[in-house]
Amino acid sequence: MNVIIVGGGIAGLSAALGLRRAGHHVRIFERSSFLREVGAAINVCPNASRILLQWGFDTKRARLVAARRSVVAPGSSLKTLVDVDCSQFPSVYGASFFFAHRVDLHTELQRLATGSGPGSPVEISLRSEVVNYAADQSSVTLSDGSVHHADLIVAADGVHTTAIHQVIGHAVPAVSTGSAAFRFLIPSDVLRKDSDIAPLLEDGALRVLVAEDRRRLVWYPCADNTVQNFVGIHTDLASDGAEKEDWDRDATVDDLLTHYHDFHPTIIRILKKATSIKRWPLLYRDPIPTWTRGRLVLIGDAAHPMLPHQGQAGAQAIEDAGALSELFTFAEQTSTTQQEIQSRLWLFEQVRVNRASAMQVFSNAGQDESWKIKEQAKKYLPEGVEVPRSPAEFMRHNFGYDVIDDAREVLGGYLRRGGEEVDI
Ligand SMILES: Cc1cc2nc3c(=O)[nH]c(=O)nc-3n(C[C@H](O)[C@H](O)[C@H](O)COP(=O)(O)OP(=O)(O)OC[C@H]3O[C@@H](n4cnc5c(N)ncnc54)[C@H](O)[C@@H]3O)c2cc1C
Secondary structure, rough: EEEEEOOOHHHHHHHHHHHHHHHEEEEEOOOOOOOOOOOOOEEOHHHHHHHHHHHOOOOOOOOEOOOEEEEEEOOOOOOOOOEOOOOOOOHHHOOOOEEEHHHHHHHHHHHHOOOOOOOOOOEEEEOOOOOEEOOOOOOOEEEOOOOEOOOOEOOOOOOOOOOHHHHOOOOOOOOEEEEEEEEEEEHHHHHOOOOOOOOOOOOOOEEEEEEOOOOOOEEEEEEEEEEEEEEEEEEEEOOOOOOOOOOEEOOOOOHHHHHHOOOOOHHHHHHHHHOOOOEEHHHHHEOOOEEEOOOEEHHHHHHOOOHHHHHOHHHHHHHHHHHHHOOOOOOOOOOHHHHHHHHHHHHHHHHHHHHHHHHHHHHHOOOOOHHHHHHHHHHHOOOOOOOOOHHHHHHHHHHHOHHHHHHHHHHHHHHHHHOOOOOO
16 A cells, blocks of 8 residues: 555654554655654653554663653652552563653654665655645645645644544634643753752652642653653643644743742752743643544544643554554455455544543543543443543553554454445
8 A cells, every 4th residue: 555644743653654564655744844843751651662662662772761650749748649660560561651752752763664674664755744635535735736645644743633624524623621731851960969859869750749720740751861851730721722732832930930839849949940941731622533534544633632641642643553553454365445445444443533532531630530531431431441540540541451452353353254344
C-alpha cells in the first residue's frame, strides 16, 4: 500500500514506523520544519513503551528515565498519601513506565522511521501543509496546489485537525475546562546546588502534589535524570472557550507563586528557580463516535485529544500506531482492494474508539478523583470492567492493556470468518 500521513508529531511518526514495518510505503507531509518541537517532557507509559520496544526503540539513545515510584502528597506538607512502586513494572506490564524529553522521543522515532530496518524508509516532506482532504478520492491537497493520492490517508494533524470535517461532517471545537497548566523545565544541577531542595531530588520519581481547587503540581525527571519537568495544573478563569489550545504561551514566576503560594517552602524555592515558563490552557473535546471515512482515518490528538491528568495522550497515539501496524499486516495472498482497506479501518475502530474514548473521559480528572468521571466513563468500558477508583487501579487499567494482542485477536476473528463483509 502507499500511505500518506499528515503530521509528523508523535502520532504521525509512530504510525509511519508501524506501517513501514507492516511493509507499506509511507510518506509524511509535515507543515513545519521540525524545528518547532517544544522542549518539555511527556510520559511514555508501559502500554506504549511495550510497542516501541518491540519496534527497536533505543531507550538509552533517547535518554528515557524509567519510573521507580509514583507518589501523591499534599503540596503543603509533602507527606506521602500514596506511594506506588514502579520498579517492578517490566515484569508486571512487560515494559517500564518511562519519562521522555519530547525532543528526544521525537528524534528517536524519526531515526527509526527513516533509517535502515524492516520495510522501506519513510519519506518525510517538511514545510508541506495539507490544505484539503478528499476522503472520497483518498487524496490530499498541499498549499502549493499539488494533489497526492494514496491507498490510505492517515490524518495525524493534531487537536486542530481539519480532517475531522470530512469524517464527522462538521467542526468539533474543543471547549474550556476552566483550567490551565504551567509547564517548565529546570536542570537537575541547578536544584542539586540548593541544600534544601537536593534531598527531594530522586532519580525516576514522579510526584503529584495536590491541593484544593483542583490545583496540582506534577514533577518528574527526564533526559537521563539531568532535567526536572514540572506541570502545574490550576483553575484559570482566563481559560475561556475563546482560547485556542496552545502549548507555547509565556507565564512568570509570579504567576506560579500566585497559584502555589501555600505549597511547602521547599517547593516555593523550586518555583522561584523556574525560567521559560509556559502556560497551556486545558481544553476538552468530547469523544467522537467514528474516526474514519472511506480510506481516511484520524489518529492521535486529531481523533482523541485529552487532558494531561492520566499522562496518556502520547501513549494513546502510540496505541493507534500499534493497532494500524497489526491490522494492516496483510497475508501474501491478500489483495489490498478499496473494500479490504475499508474493512481493516472498520476493525481499527473496533479496537481503538472505546479504549481511547474511555481514556479521554478518565483524563478529565485526577487519578484520585474517579467519582468525577465515573458515570461518563462507564459507557466506553467493556462489560464487566469497572471504572478504576485509585491511582493503582488506574495504572492497572491503563498500563495492563495490550493493543497488539487486542488487534491480533480482532483481525484473527475477521480472517477466520473469511474477511466477512463489515458494516462500513
Ligand atoms: C508542544 C506540545 C507539548 C505537549 N505536551 C504534552 C504534555 O506535557 N503531556 C501530554 O500528555 N501531552 C502533551 N502534548 C500532547 C501530546 O504530545 C499529544 O497528545 C501526542 O503526542 C499526540 O500528538 P499528535 O502527534 O497527535 O499531535 P501533535 O503533536 O499536535 O502533532 C501534529 C503534527 O501535525 C502537523 N500538522 C498540523 N496540521 C498540519 C497540516 N495541515 N499539514 C501538515 N502538517 C500538519 C503539526 O505541525 C504537528 O507536527 C503536547 C503536544 C505538543 C504539540
